[in-house]
Amino acid sequence: MIKKKIWLSSPHMGGEEQKYIQEAFDNNWVAPIGCQIGLLEKSLESFLHKNYVTALNSGTAALHLALKLANIKKNDTVLCQTHTHVASANPIVYEGATPVFIDSEPDTWNISPELLEKAIRDLNTKGIKPKALIVVHLYGMPAKMPEILEIARKYNLKVIEDAAESLGSSINGQMTGTFGDYGILSFNGNKIITTSGGGALITQTEKDKQKAIFWATQSRDKAPHYQHSEIGYNYRMSNIVAGIGRGQMEVLPLRIKQRRANFDFYKKNLKDLPLELAPLEPTGYFSNRWLTTVLTDSYETREKIRHTLEQENIETRPLWKPMHLQPIFKNAPAYINGVSEDLFNRGLCLPSGSDLNLTNKKRITNIIKKVF
Numbered sequence: 001m002i003k004k005k006i007w008l009s010s011p012h013m014g015g016e017e018q019k020y021i022q023e024a025f026d027n028n029w030v031a032p033i034g035c036q037i038g039l040l041e042k043s044l045e046s047f048l049h050k051n052y053v054t055a056l057n058s059g060t061a062a063l064h065l066a067l068k069l070a071n072i073k074k075n076d077t078v079l080c081q082t083h084t085h086v087a088s089a090n091p092i093v094y095e096g097a098t099p100v101f102i103d104s105e106p107d108t109w110n111i112s113p114e115l116l117e118k119a120i121r122d123l124n125t126k127g128i129k130p131k132a133l134i135v136v137h138l139y140g141m142p143a144k145m146p147e148i149l150e151i152a153r154k155y156n157l158k159v160i161e162d163a164a165e166s167l168g169s170s171i172n173g174q175m176t177g178t179f180g181d182y183g184i185l186s187f188n189g190n191k192i193i194t195t196s197g198g199g200a201l202i203t204q205t206e207k208d209k210q211k212a213i214f215w216a217t218q219s220r221d222k223a224p225h226y227q228h229s230e231i232g233y234n235y236r237m238s239n240i241v242a243g244i245g246r247g248q249m250e251v252l253p254l255r256i257k258q259r260r261a262n263f264d265f266y267k268k269n270l271k272d273l274p275l276e277l278a279p280l281e282p283t284g285y286f287s288n289r290w291l292t293t294v295l296t297d298s299y300e301t302r303e304k305i306r307h308t309l310e311q312e313n314i315e316t317r318p319l320w321k322p323m324h325l326q327p328i329f330k331n332a333p334a335y336i337n338g339v340s341e342d343l344f345n346r347g348l349c350l351p352s353g354s355d356l357n358l359t360n361k362k363r364i365t366n367i368i369k370k371v372f
Contacts, residue, residue, distance in 0.1 A: 017247030034239030055237035059186030059199035064091040066182035070158040083340035101334040110143035137166035140290035193248035258354035319347035
């Protein structure tokens with residue numbers, strides 16, 4: 001008999017989403033405009049303590065528009081964390097710019113400030129001046145933003161925070177996505193809250209928000225007819241999807257609590273095994289623990305755990321394969337210290353959904369214990 005599937009991170013509805021969707025239907029706002037979009041943006045702005053959020057159809061769209069707002073052009077150089085999902089890097093190429101990948105530090109697994117500055121200095125000696133930096137808060141753990149921002153100011157870099165995985169994470173109370181010049185969020189199906197698909201752009205000014213909306217709605221000029229003076233995109237979030245987001249925002253604090261409880265359970269129940277639950281939170285850091293991750297002692301051990309769980313119909317996933325190892329970016333410049341490759345080889349993401357019940361958590365940990 002096939003055992004019930006345990007997913008890595010499945011959508012978890014809160015109960016009120018249908019009410020807001022119904023409002024959109026009742027008002028006949030099923031097209032990609034309507035009040036749900038603005039109300040979702042206000043909810044996000046309130047949660048982030050930030051004044052300007054633009055709801056879009058994906059986090060990737062938000063990254064693309066952030067690069068455009070940062071005035072990234074063809075042949076510009078953009079620094080990017082190598083340990084991340086490919087969506088962090090692809091928008092750089094959309095604009096014809098060159099990505100340069102920077103490796104991680106072992107504390108948070110995010111971009112290394114030390115290696116970042118080393119890369120900038122080396123590029124400068126070659127006559128290359130990077131214009132922007134994309135830093136990612138992996139698995140909900142904030143990157144070392146104070147150090148990163150100091151370096152960015154020193155070298156006049158625009159900072160784009162990829163907070164797709166870290167909604168609700170913070171450093172000394174300040175939310176991720178609000179430190180840099182621009183921030184992005186994702187509401188993909190596996191994120192801590194979901195709109196089935198969707199994302200958001202966080203900006204510092206109303207002017208940038210309005211420019212992003214203009215680009216996201218096909219850059220339609222103010223005219224009674226369809227007139228376009230700039231290239232635009234079909235990036236705006238739909239009103240129906242925004243309704244789902246409003247319902248999800250109401251349970252976001254609970255979802256963060258549930259994800260963190262997963263991490264605590266794994267930490268307690270796997271403590272006697274040769275596994276490291278990481279990364280741990282530095283002082284002042286708060287992680288939403290979107291995914292609980294473990295480091296094994298070797299690639300072979302990781303694969304043994306992964307295959308054993310897979311045979312039991314339990315989904316896991318290796319940590320992100322670094323961008324400098326991806327075939328599409330094999331020729332891109334990269335500054336590497338070996339941290340991200342080691343994490344990829346030894347690390348595993350465990351099931352971490354907010355709907356993961358105690359029975360399933362025990363099932364997972366008991367199987368892992370049997371591996372050893």
